[in-house]
Amino acid sequence: MSVVPDSYDKPRFCRAAFAKATAFVLSFVLFTAGVAVSTTSFAVVGLRTPQAAGDAGTAATASKPAPAPRTDRLNGTTASGPVRAQPPRMPFYVATKGTTTLYVLGTLHVGFASDYPPGQPFRQPILAALDASPTLALEISPDELLLSQDDVNRYGMCRSECLIDYLPDAMWKKVEARMRGNPEALKELRHTRPWLASMLIETYDTLKAGFQSEYGTEAQLQNVYLRARGKIVGLESLNEQISTFTRLTSAQQREMLGQDLAQTPAENIADVKELHRLWRIGDADALKAWDDAKSSKLARSKALAAQVDNRVVYDRNRRFVQRMVQLASPDKPVFVAIGALHLGGPRGVLELLRKRGFVVEAA
Numbered sequence: 157m158s159v160v161p162d163s164y165d166k167p168r169f170c171r172a173a174f175a176k177a178t179a180f181v182l183s184f185v186l187f188t189a190g191v192a193v194s195t196t197s198f199a200v201v202g203l204r205t206p207q208a209a210g211d212a213g214t215a216a217t218a219s220k221p222a223p224a225p226r227t228d229r230l231n232g233t234t235a236s237g238p239v240r241a242q243p244p245r246m247p248f249y250v251a252t253k254g255t256t257t258l259y260v261l262g263t264l265h266v267g268f269a270s271d272y273p274p275g276q277p278f279r280q281p282i283l284a285a286l287d288a289s290p291t292l293a294l295e296i297s298p299d300e301l302l303l304s305q306d307d308v309n310r311y312g313m314c315r316s317e318c319l320i321d322y323l324p325d326a327m328w329k330k331v332e333a334r335m336r337g338n339p340e341a342l343k344e345l346r347h348t349r350p351w352l353a354s355m356l357i358e359t360y361d362t363l364k365a366g367f368q369s370e371y372g373t374e375a376q377l378q379n380v381y382l383r384a385r386g387k388i389v390g391l392e393s394l395n396e397q398i399s400t401f402t403r404l405t406s407a408q409q410r411e412m413l414g415q416d417l418a419q420t421p422a423e424n425i426a427d428v429k430e431l432h433r434l435w436r437i438g439d440a441d442a443l444k445a446w447d448d449a450k451s452s453k454l455a456r457s458k459a460l461a462a463q464v465d466n467r468v469v470y471d472r473n474r475r476f477v478q479r480m481v482q483l484a485s486p487d488k489p490v491f492v493a494i495g496a497l498h499l500g501g502p503r504g505v506l507e508l509l510r511k512r513g514f515v516v517e518a519a
Contacts (some may be wrong), residue, residue, distance in 0.1 A: 205226060241273040245438030245497050246373070248282055249506060251514040255486040257512070259285040260505065262443070262496030263373035264435045268366065271436070272376045282519045283380065292381050294374055295476075296397055297390030304394055311402045312352035322350050322406060323413070330417045331357070350409035351401040358416045362423040367432075377493055391494065392472065393477040400468055408467070411460040418454045433495050438518075439469040444500030470503050488493035 247262030261282060265273075272278070278286075286292070296304075320328055334357060335342035341360065345353050369375070378388065416461070419427070427450060434443045455461035476494055483490045499505050506516050 184230065214274060214500070241270065241275075243273055243276055243278050244271055244436035245279065246282070246435065246440045247443065247499055248279070248285075248519050249440070249499070249516055250285070250505070250519045251509045251516045253512070255515045256484045257489040258480055258484055258509070259289060259489060259491045259519075260499065260516075261373070261377075261491070261493045261511075262435070262438075262440055262499045263377075263493050264432065264496060265372040265374065266362070266367040266369050267371035267373070267432070269371055271371055277376050277380060285489070285519075286377065286389045286491050287488045290383065290386055291488075291490045292377065292386060292388045293391050293480065293483060293490055293492045295391055295494050296394060298378070298388055300390060300394040304398075305448040307398050309392060310354070311398060312349055314347050314349065317346035319346050319348050319350065319353055323410065327410065327414065327417070331413075334417060334421075335360075350406070350413045351404055352415050354409070354412040357413070358424060361421045362428050364421065365425045365428050367383070367428065374493055381491075391476045391482070391492070396475070400472065406465065406466050407457075408460055411455070411457055411464055415451075415454040415461070418456070440496060440500035440504065440506060442500070443496055444504060447497050448501070459501055469498065473498050473503060473505050473508060477505055477512070480505075480509075481512060 249260045251258040251260060259282075276283075319331070323331070331345065331353070332342065335345060338360065341356070345356060348356065381388070401409075416424070430446070431443070434446055451461060451465065452458075476492075476498065480490065480492055494505065501507065510516055
């Protein structure tokens with residue numbers, strides 16, 4: 157599906173490639189939140205597809221992992237072969253209030269195949285919590301994700317070359333310089349609003365690092381969430397999520413784009429890799445502290461950057477917690493999976509849950 161109206165005349169293969177890149181970037185952006193670009197969301201990165209014949213066996217293996225084989229510590233192998241790859245720790249927390257339980261997993265909307273070993277894609281505590289939860293809550297429901305591309309079309313693209321009109325000459329020249337080696341992408345960017353251009357420019361760098369949306373946490377969770385009566389819901393609507401960006405002022409959107417242009421592609425790639433490394437370690441507060449320091453360094457205007465953070469991160473944190481609490485009920489756990497950068501810090505989801513009387517512990 158194209159991200160611009162069909163009446164806009166350009167080759168079909170260009171439309172398809174650009175739509176794919178747009179879907180990828182939107183999920184990634186909403187994840188990384190602090191406008192350092194999220195996984196988002198808007199993108200169809202974690203749809204609950206019909207169960208294939210081989211899926212049940214994989215899920216069963218994941219739910220009941222085999223006992224750890226005996227390890228030969230001299231050469232790193234086991235009696236039956238090489239040591240099985242272990243899943244990353246990931247930020248995972250248990251919030252309890254009386255008999256009400258919320259399991260909270262910090263996700264990365266993109267990743268590598270090695271992040272989810274076939275025999276056990278998640279740690280046992282995560283798999284057990286998923287199996288115990290009648291409800292899996294994501295940032296946005298899979299059903300609404302199916303409709304997301306049309307809204308990106310409607311609110312992120314222009315028929316005219318509007319990006320040039322939104323930007324001062326100096327910033328537009330930076331965009332041209334950044335995309336000099338990709339003229340087709342630059343042609344498409346001319347038709348975007350600044351908030352979407354910001355996401356796309358960073359995505360081109362992220363793709364170079366080899367990340368893939370099919371290895372986003374949400375997609376992998378849904379592969380193993382096979383409860384017969386389980387349901388998957390969203391913590392915000394598609395309209396709420398896309399409005400996060402469309403309601404930004406032109407100045408705020410330029411701040412987003414300016415931050416993405418502040419570093420070289422190589423520096424952006426290095427940041428994405430560091431984000432991925434910290435996510436694997438699984439400390440939500442350390443992740444947020446790193447991101448805050450990065451955002452502070454890249455901010456062109458501290459006031460505008462703070463306004464964008466309030467809209468993209470903190471307003472949504474409060475909405476997430478409100479919906480999580482509404483979903484929760486005694487003896488019916490809810491498994492929540494949202495972008496990892498939403499969890500940590502004094503204004504993060506974990507602290508907001510503590511303020512509501514929940515005891516929150518890492519698991």
